[in-house]
Amino acid sequence: GDSVTQMEGPVTLSEEAFLTINCTYTATGYPSLFWYVQYPGEGLQLLLKATKADDKGSNKGFEATYRKETTSFHLEKGSVQVSDSAVYFCALKPLNQGGKLIFGQGTELSVKP
Amino acid sequence: EAGVAQSPRYKIIEKRQSVAFWCNPISGHATLYWYQQILGQGPKLLIQFQNNGVVDDSQLPKDRFSAERLKGVDSTLKIQPAKLEDSAVYLCASSLERQNYGYTFGSGTRLTVV
Numbered sequence: 001g002d003s004v005t006q007m008e009g010p011v012t013l014s015e016e017a018f019l020t021i022n023c024t025y026t027a028t029g030y031p032s033l034f035w036y037v038q039y040p041g042e043g044l045q046l047l048l049k050a051t052k053a054d055d056k057g058s059n060k061g062f063e064a065t066y067r068k069e070t071t072s073f074h075l076e077k078g079s080v081q082v083s084d085s086a087v088y089f090c091a092l093k094p095l096n097q098g099g100k101l102i103f104g105q106g107t108e109l110s111v112k113p
Numbered sequence: 114e115a116g117v118a119q120s121p122r123y124k125i126i127e128k129r130q131s132v133a134f135w136c137n138p139i140s141g142h143a144t145l146y147w148y149q150q151i152l153g154q155g156p157k158l159l160i161q162f163q164n165n166g167v168v169d170d171s172q173l174p175k176d177r178f179s180a181e182r183l184k185g186v187d188s189t190l191k192i193q194p195a196k197l198e199d200s201a202v203y204l205c206a207s208s209l210e211r212q213n214y215g216y217t218f219g220s221g222t223r224l225t226v227v
Contacts, residue, residue, distance in 0.1 A: 004155070043117070043204065043218035044156070089155050098168045099144060099208065101216070103155025 002027040002094050006104035013080055013111050021075040021107045023090035032093040033066055033073040034101065039086045080111045115139065117219035119205050125225045131193035134222045138207030145182055147190050148204040156204055162188065195226045
């Protein structure tokens, strides 16, 4: 079945460092891909999305490109801030399955000043 | 725009007891989802409603879990009887349409079964 695999955390970086969180997926056809962020004590928030191959989603300095050939959707940010500390979830929306999301296990990011 | 409201925020119960969670979606959102998030894992869909009809409940443990959405607005998720492995955060989300890309999640209810 469809699934999402993320790199394990926690990831600890210094402020202004470059961030990459790897995400690969298994799915039939062309699912939509998402990154969600969960700050401590809060619900999941949509960070960015891509709906077809080669699309690039971006928001708040974060980017991810939908790579069909490598079935990947890696999250990147050029310069992280302490306020980016959170848990990041990669997710896919399978085709024709009513809108449900399938999530990866999450990657915790901790940014130190 | 008000967000998705959930209550309670926290609940501690003993195994074999029953518990209920409540969700009020964003006004006008036809689709409502309940997800279970076990510590260290990503959320997993339990049930999806379109208005007050069930679209997908294939991963809902129906021997102990039940959910309803009266009048296509508020929803209640119930567990009876609870097991230790039900300890998790229960997230409610809503969206305008079934295929809409924009989910809005509530803050969740953290359930601890002891």
